[in-house]
Amino acid sequence: MPEPDRTSTILTAAWREAARHEPLAVTLPRIAELLASTVRAEQLVVRHLDRDRGRLTTVAAAALRPAAAPWPLVTSELSPDDLVTLGAWARQPTPAVLDGTADRRARLLGPVGDAAECLAAPLGDGDGPTGVFALASRARGRFDDAAAALAAAMAAPLGTALAGDLRLQEFARLREALEADRAALLQRLDRVAVVDSIVGADSGLRHVIARVDQVAPTDAPVLLFGETGSGKEVVARAIHQRSRRASGPIVRVNCGALPAGLLDSELFGHERGSFTGAVSARKGWFERADGGTLFLDEVAELPLDAQVRLLRILQDGTFERVGGQRSLNVDVRIVAATHRDLADMVRRGSFREDLWYRISVFPIDIPPLRARPQDVAALASHFAARAGVRLGGAPLALAPEDVALLARYDWPGNVRELAAVVERAAILGDGRRLRIDLALGRADGTGTRERGAALPVPEDIAPLDEAIRRHVVSALRATGGRIEGKDGAAMLLGINPHTLRARMRKLGIDWSRFRDASTYHGERP
Structure with missing residues (x-):
C-alpha cells in the first residue's frame, strides 16, 4: 500500500511529466517508472476513444517490469453496443478491477494479452470520455483499495497527458496539410497554369459538375477519366472542396513519377534506419493525407506489386x-x-481487376477541350486576365479576331495547351496586349493545325511498308538475290536472315528475281 507522502510524490511527478507537452509515447514510460515500485502490475496502457468513428486506439504503452512483453499498439473497432457499454462504465466515479478473461469490458479495453486482471479508469474532459488507462497484471488479487485510490488520482494527470498528445497529433496533421497545400501551390505556380475555379461549369462541363455534386458528400472512391491536360486535377480539387473533408489536406501523387525502388517509401513512409539513407522516420503520402483526400494521378502507371499493396490499404485502411x-x-x-483505358489494361493483365473495381466506384469522364468548343473563349479570357496581372499588372482581354483564331484550333493538349498559348501570347505582347497570332504561329502564314485540317504531306514521303520494300529490293539487287552469308542482303541490312525472309514474304518480294546467274550455284539464298 503506498504511503500518503509517497502517493503525493508520485502525483506531483506525474503532473510534472504531463505538463511537458511531449508525445504520450515519450511521457508514459517515465510515469510507469514512477508507479513501478508501488503498483504490482506489468503494463500501463493509455487508449484514446474516438466516439465519432467508433474506435479505441492504443496511444502508448509502457512496461512496469523489465520482463513484461510490450503491449501491442492497435486500434479496436467498436459496435454501437460496445460504445454504450463503455459510456456507462466511463460515467462511474471510481476505477474498476476487471477480470481479463471473463469481463466483457476488459475485452473491449484490450487487447489484454495474458493479463488476468486489469485496473482500469476512464479519462475525460468536460465533453465526456476521451479514453481509458489500464494497469494489467498476470496474477489476480493484486489490486487493493489503495491501488484503486492511486489509479483514481492518476486519472487527472494521465487525462491531461492524453489531451496534450491529441493536440500534438492535431498540430502535426495541420502542419502536414499546410505543407501539402504549400507544395501544391508552388507546383501549380511553377506550371504558370493555375485554375482555381472551374471555367465551363455551366456549359461544357455541366454534366461533370453535376456528377461531382452527387459524389462529393460521400466517401466513395472516384475515378476520373480524361486526356492529358483536360483538367482532372481541377475536378479532383472540386470534389475535395465540396466534401466534409474540405478542412483536411488534399495531397496529389503523380504515380507515374514515383521511382520503383522508392515507391513503398513514398506512399507508406519509412522508419529510421529501414534502408540506406533513411536517417529519420518519414510519413508517406497516405499519412499526410489523413483526414483528407489523396489524389492518385496517373494511377494506371503503378506497377502490379504496388497495386497489391494499394488494394490492401483501400480495403481496411491499415498499412x-x-x-x-x-x-x-x-x-x-x-x-x-488516368488517361488510359483501364478496362483494356485489366483484360491484358497489366492492371488488377480487384483494384479496378475498388477505385472505380464512381467514374467521371472529363471531355477533351475539342469536345466543348463553347468553353474556349471563357477559358482563354480567364488565362489572359491572370497572365496580364502576372506580367504587366493589369488583366488582358481577348479581341474578336483572337477568339476566332483560338476557335479554329483543335487543342490536342487540351486546357493545359490553351493556358500555355495564352501565356505565350501575353509574353509576346510584352504584357500589355495579347499576340495570339504569334503564339499560334500565324503571323507568317504558318503555324499549328486548325480544327479538322489535315497535315500537309510531302509528295516524296511514301507509306512505311513501301519504303521498306524499296530498301529491301535495293539490298537484294546489290547482293544478287543472296540473303545469307557475309555478302548477303541480311548482313547488308543488319538484320537476322529469318527476319528478312519473313519481311519479304509479308511484302511479296521474290528473291529469285534478283538472282545473279554468274554467282548463283544452287546454294540456299
Whole structure:
C-alpha cells in the first residue's frame, strides 16, 4: 500500500511529466517508472476513444517490469453496443478491477494479452470520455483499495497527458496539410497554369459538375477519366472542396513519377534506419493525407506489386511503414485519375481487376477541350486576365479576331495547351496586349493545325511498308538475290536472315528475281 507522502510524490511527478507537452509515447514510460515500485502490475496502457468513428486506439504503452512483453499498439473497432457499454462504465466515479478473461469490458479495453486482471479508469474532459488507462497484471488479487485510490488520482494527470498528445497529433496533421497545400501551390505556380475555379461549369462541363455534386458528400472512391491536360486535377480539387473533408489536406501523387525502388517509401513512409539513407522516420503520402483526400494521378502507371499493396490499404485502411512493425490506420478518401483505358489494361493483365473495381466506384469522364468548343473563349479570357496581372499588372482581354483564331484550333493538349498559348501570347505582347497570332504561329502564314485540317504531306514521303520494300529490293539487287552469308542482303541490312525472309514474304518480294546467274550455284539464298 503506498504511503500518503509517497502517493503525493508520485502525483506531483506525474503532473510534472504531463505538463511537458511531449508525445504520450515519450511521457508514459517515465510515469510507469514512477508507479513501478508501488503498483504490482506489468503494463500501463493509455487508449484514446474516438466516439465519432467508433474506435479505441492504443496511444502508448509502457512496461512496469523489465520482463513484461510490450503491449501491442492497435486500434479496436467498436459496435454501437460496445460504445454504450463503455459510456456507462466511463460515467462511474471510481476505477474498476476487471477480470481479463471473463469481463466483457476488459475485452473491449484490450487487447489484454495474458493479463488476468486489469485496473482500469476512464479519462475525460468536460465533453465526456476521451479514453481509458489500464494497469494489467498476470496474477489476480493484486489490486487493493489503495491501488484503486492511486489509479483514481492518476486519472487527472494521465487525462491531461492524453489531451496534450491529441493536440500534438492535431498540430502535426495541420502542419502536414499546410505543407501539402504549400507544395501544391508552388507546383501549380511553377506550371504558370493555375485554375482555381472551374471555367465551363455551366456549359461544357455541366454534366461533370453535376456528377461531382452527387459524389462529393460521400466517401466513395472516384475515378476520373480524361486526356492529358483536360483538367482532372481541377475536378479532383472540386470534389475535395465540396466534401466534409474540405478542412483536411488534399495531397496529389503523380504515380507515374514515383521511382520503383522508392515507391513503398513514398506512399507508406519509412522508419529510421529501414534502408540506406533513411536517417529519420518519414510519413508517406497516405499519412499526410489523413483526414483528407489523396489524389492518385496517373494511377494506371503503378506497377502490379504496388497495386497489391494499394488494394490492401483501400480495403481496411491499415498499412505499415517500410521497416515498421506496427500497423497504422488512416482515414483517407481516394480520388484517382488516368488517361488510359483501364478496362483494356485489366483484360491484358497489366492492371488488377480487384483494384479496378475498388477505385472505380464512381467514374467521371472529363471531355477533351475539342469536345466543348463553347468553353474556349471563357477559358482563354480567364488565362489572359491572370497572365496580364502576372506580367504587366493589369488583366488582358481577348479581341474578336483572337477568339476566332483560338476557335479554329483543335487543342490536342487540351486546357493545359490553351493556358500555355495564352501565356505565350501575353509574353509576346510584352504584357500589355495579347499576340495570339504569334503564339499560334500565324503571323507568317504558318503555324499549328486548325480544327479538322489535315497535315500537309510531302509528295516524296511514301507509306512505311513501301519504303521498306524499296530498301529491301535495293539490298537484294546489290547482293544478287543472296540473303545469307557475309555478302548477303541480311548482313547488308543488319538484320537476322529469318527476319528478312519473313519481311519479304509479308511484302511479296521474290528473291529469285534478283538472282545473279554468274554467282548463283544452287546454294540456299
